Amino acid sequence: MPPFLPGAEPFHRDGSSTGVLLCHGFTGSPHSLRPWAEYLAERGLTVSLPLLPGHGTRWEDLAVTGWEDWYASVDRELRLLGERCEHVFVCGLSMGGALALRLAALHGHAVRGVVLVNPAAALPRMQGYALPAGRFLLRSVRGITDDIAKENRTELGYSRVPTRAAYALRDLFRVVHKDLPKVTQPLLLLRSRTDHVVPASDSALILSRVSSTDVTETVLERSFHVATLDHDAEHIFADSLGFIDRLTAREPLSAKDSQ
Structure with missing residues (x-):
């Protein structure tokens, strides 16, 4: 297996009896x-942020994986x-939201x-129509990372999207x-008003x-798709912690208290 790209490593931190699984x-x-x-871990929670198969190395590695591999990783x-x-x-963020919903279901x-956060639930219609044949004609297409409003902030991801993996993504959305x-759990959904990757119709669906x-x-007014690295990041972090505290009757814990 090729080495991880610097910064793409998985993250795990042991903490309290409340755990959080994050899906990229x-x-x-x-x-x-x-x-x-890190925000949640600093406040005493047990946190797991795995690296999905085929990600964080080279885009060619993603081409030989499918949605079952990605889901099996977060299921484990x-x-x-x-x-x-x-x-x-x-x-979950984007496709990670689809994985989170399947876990809940x-x-x-x-x-x-x-x-x-800006969950993805469908491929654009024209892309979906083109994929069955296109995956045999084109090996990859341009990447979809870095949709961030904040200046000088970038997302670590692939510059190319393997068409075979995009076809697998379409199958994941159909299953989800x-x-x-079957999803009955309390749900907090945060979406950016301006998102150049995933339309608001996915959240509505x-x-x-x-x-x-x-x-x-909650509608995020100042961020684009990768809102967790954007202007509204702290808003997302605080809202998610408040959501967790409310549902577990956990006493709010500050970062200072946890040290």
């Missing part, structure tokens, strides 16, 4: 969620968290709540669509199909 996006890496993971991490934590929350009460009514009754939707 398609062609991205833990880099996009590391500040969020959820089970490990469940062995040591009383409450486990799943969170299939694991039921083992997932206490779900936090989504069928799962959505998710909210229209889940069976959750405790739902909060």
